[in-house]
Amino acid sequence: MATDKSNFQLVVNGILNENPIFRLVLSMCPAVGISTTVMNGFLLGIAVLFVQVFSSVTIAIFKDVIHPRIRIPTYTLTIATWVTIIDMVLAAYMPEAYARMGIFVKLIVAFAIITMRLEMFACKESVTASFWDGIGMGLGFMAGMMALGFVRELLGLGTVLGYDVLGFKPLLFFVLPFAGFFCVGMMMAFFNYIEIVYKRAKATQG
Amino acid sequence: MKTNVIIRRILVALILFCSLPTLAQAELISGKSFGGEDNEIVVNFAQAVDRAVVANPDNYIVYEEPDPDIRLSLQQIVVSEDGRSATLVFSEALNTTQTHVVSIKNITPSVLESFKVSKSYLGYLLSILIGAMLINNFVFTKYLGLCVFFGTSKRKDTAKGMGIVFTLVIVVSAIMSWFFYQFFLKPFDLNFLQIVVFIGLVSLTVQAVDTVLRKVNPILFNAFGVYLVLVIANCIIIAVPLILADNEYNFYESFMLSLGAGSGFLLALYLMSSVRERLELANIPPTYKGIPIAFVVAGQFALAFLGFSGLSLF
Incomplete structure (x- = not known):
């Protein structure tokens, strides 16, 4: 049962149609908790990309020898192994960023998005397709986190990637931790609005 | 009548006797x-x-x-x-x-x-429980377990089922994690295996509860079985053992923290589901229907839970 999509379509699918944060509404904890700056989103995005790609490939390679009844524990342990690796790498090479992300790197192990992609995609498809799907999902997560970080950083601190852009702080409210909920909700509503407008335009054309 | 008087005299004597030491020195x-x-x-x-x-x-x-x-x-x-x-x-x-x-x-x-x-130890344990439940509620102030939180808070019944199953699993798995951490990982210097061991224990607990419940009480299993799979996708379940390991909590403290985390999740789910049941009848702009409005409501709950910060009972 191979997928009929090309590799490029798989990546785009992960970023747009099935964006993990805004469309699938999975792995929301970091999206609310630490999306205060673009940099945070980027770093956690890299960690998730790494774990997603390597777990997808691992499961795709070994899918024939995994008994269906123990597949969920197998997925979990595979993810846990890759998370341990990225956790130790980040702690060793980027101690500052690691300290800022806190417990969230370790919590990648419980992110629903990774388990779900293994269950829905990697255990049925070929190794190459799983690799590109992993890339797409990882990039989609990273894009979502960075978009959230961009909005919150710009509106809250008036900066982008630490550089002062606006010169003043429009709404300090947005960098406060709980504003993550409002920000995610409003951005989702914004994307829904775009979709509604797009569909209406298409209907009038056709 | 007579016995009454005697009893009263004995009581007065007792009170005097008891208060003597404080008066004397x-x-x-x-x-x-x-x-x-x-x-x-x-x-x-x-x-x-x-x-x-x-x-x-x-x-x-x-x-x-x-x-x-x-x-x-x-x-x-x-x-x-x-x-x-x-x-x-x-x-x-x-x-x-x-x-x-x-x-x-x-x-x-x-x-x-x-x-x-010194502080009373019982009070300290209770403060851990209250702390994990209200002051540092895992959902509204630590932003963990949100996927499952938004997925299962549409109906009150689902919310209650999920919350109860989750509390049960988290208490059992946290205590097992504590045991493994204190007696295997720490003495043999295997701390880098924390994540693998803790998530493995959670899977084991979920599988065990699944098997036992299926055999012992099929009715209960039909009601709660579907939530068991979701438990494992909840960040809180892996966050709690990591926090226990970081803080070197002892057995009672671990029990209280995991109980607080579980019941805090149950509380958050119940509050949220009560609001979302009403939201379905409300007139909401079409762009906000469903998940977006739920996020905004959760943000307001998070604001309300900020009011608990600084609360100390004991």
């Missing part, structure tokens, strides 16, 4: 406790004392009961207006879970006044 130190700030100890005196003696930091010796050699350094001592209470301000925050021994020199001639200051 008035203790100099009438009360002591940890202060409002985490680097303070408050001492109350039964009568006014010599200001010069009490306010001199050199007259004090303070240490934690297990380590008498490590003396805690005092920054200053604030004596109240009437000279009957003194606040000892330390240069560093005190570990209020330990019993502290305070000795005061020269306050009474040739006697070293010495007393212990």
